[in-house]
Amino acid sequence: MSPQAVSPLTVNRLSVYLRCLEELQRHGVDRISSTELAERFHLSASQIRKDLAQLGELGIRGVGYQVAHLAARLHSELGLDHQHGVVIVGIGNLGTALASYAGFDSDGFRVVGLFDSDPDKHGRSRGRHTIRPIEELADVVRRDAVSMGVITVPAAAAQRILDLLVAAGVRSILNFAPRQLRTTPGTRVENVDLRIHLEELAFYLRREWGVGRSSQR
Amino acid sequence: MSPQAVSPLTVNRLSVYLRCLEELQRHGVDRISSTELAERFHLSASQIRKDLAQLGELGIRGVGYQVAHLAARLHSELGLDHQHGVVIVGIGNLGTALASYAGFDSDGFRVVGLFDSDPDKHGRSRGRHTIRPIEELADVVRRDAVSMGVITVPAAAAQRILDLLVAAGVRSILNFAPRQLRTTPGTRVENVDLRIHLEELAFYLRREWGVGRSSQR
Secondary structure (H helix, E strand, O other): OOHHHOOHHHHHHHHHHHHHHHHHHHOOOOEEOHHHHHHHHOOOHHHHHHHHHOOOOOEEOOOEEEHHHHHHHHHHHOOOOOOEEEEEEOOOHHHHHHHOOHHHOOOOEEEEEEEEOOHHHOOOEEOOEEEEEHHHHHHHHHHOOEEEEEEOOOHHHHHHHHHHHHHHOOOEEEEOOOOOOOOOOOOEEEEOOOHHHHHHHHHHHHHHHOOOOOOOO | OOHHHOOHHHHHHHHHHHHHHHHHHHOOOOEEOHHHHHHHHOOOHHHHHHHHHOOOOOEEOOOEEEHHHHHHHHHHHOOOOOOEEEEEEOOOHHHHHHHOOHHHOOOOEEEEEEEEOOHHHOOOEEOOEEEEEHHHHHHHHHHOOEEEEEEOOOHHHHHHHHHHHHHHOOOEEEEOOOOOOOOOOOOEEEEOOOHHHHHHHHHHHHHHHOOOOOOOO
C-alpha cells in the first residue's frame, strides 16, 4: 500500500479494527471472519475485506483472520511499535484535559512536555508534568526526539505555534484551534473538529426520529 | 437514502463537504464540479459523486454543483436547520473546554446547561452558564427540549450519567469517557476517541518518513 493510496478515513478504520481485535483478544477469541467481525461491531464486512486486503493476504478464505496476528500487524502498520514523543502547546482547559488523556500517553505515545506562553503558568504542575515557557520548546523537541505536536492555543496564536513546532523539527501536528493553518511540504497537520460528532448525531436525529424536519422547534 | 443505509463515515463526509462549500461561498464561488471540489480540498471525486448521488440529483453533468444550493441541502440533511439543545455533564477541564467550544454553540447547536456532581462547583460560572447539580438535569431537558447530551465525566461515572440522560428523554449522546456504554434501542451513543487522530499521524509518519520502522527509537 503506497502512502498516497491510503486516505485518512481508511487509516481511521484501521484504528477501529485494531480496537475491535483487542477487545476480542481480551475475550479469548482466536479467529474471526470478516462477517462475524462486522456483525459484532456494526461494521461493513466488504469494507473490512477491502481495507485489510491492502495490507496483503491476512485472512484465509473460509477460516477468517487470526485475531492476535492481525492485531499485531495493524499495531505495526499504525506505527504503534514506535514510541512517539508528544508535546502539547497551550495549557488551558483543553490542553490540560489532553495532558491527562489516557490515549495520549500510552501504547505508542508519550507526552513529554507541556508549553504555554503565560508566565503565570510556568512551573505549575499538570499531572506528572510542569508547564514550560514556549522558548524551551525547541530544546525539548530535540532532546526527546519529539515527533508530534498538539496545538490547543487560541485561534489567533495557532499559526505562530505551528511555525515554531515545524522550525523545531516536529512534522506531525494535531491542531484543535478552529483555524486552517498554512504548512510546508513534509509536514502533516490534522485539524480536529469536534463539531463533526454533533452533526453526526443531528443527522440521525432527523433521519430516524424526524427531529428538525418541518416546523418542529 | 434510508437511515439504515447511511454509515457514520458517510455522514462525516457530508459534514466535510458542507465546510468546503461554505468556504467556497465565502470566496464567491457559484458552481463547482466534483473534480474541482476534490482537487481543491484533497478529497475523492468519485466518493463525492457517490455520496451526493444518495441525496438525489444534485449536480448537472458537465456543469457541476450549484454551491449555495448544495450547501443548503447538506445543511438541511445534517439536521442543522433545527436548533438542538445540548447539555454537558461533567465540568472538569474537558467539559469546561467544550462549554466554550464555538462549534458546540452555533448554527444548529446551543448549549443550554452544564451539570456536575461536585457541590463545590454548583453556582460557579463557565462563560454564560452556571454549573448546576445533576439533580436538575431532567428539569432542564424537559423545559428546553434538549436533544443532545455530552458526557465528560470520569469513566466510572459515565454509565450512570448515560442512564440519567436517557431517563430524562435525551436520545443522542456524545460520550468522551473512555468506556463502552450500554444503551437502549432508540438511543444513539457516539463514543469520541481522540487517540484515533494521533494514530492517523503515526501511520503517515511511518509510511512517509519511516519513523517507527525497524529499530529506530
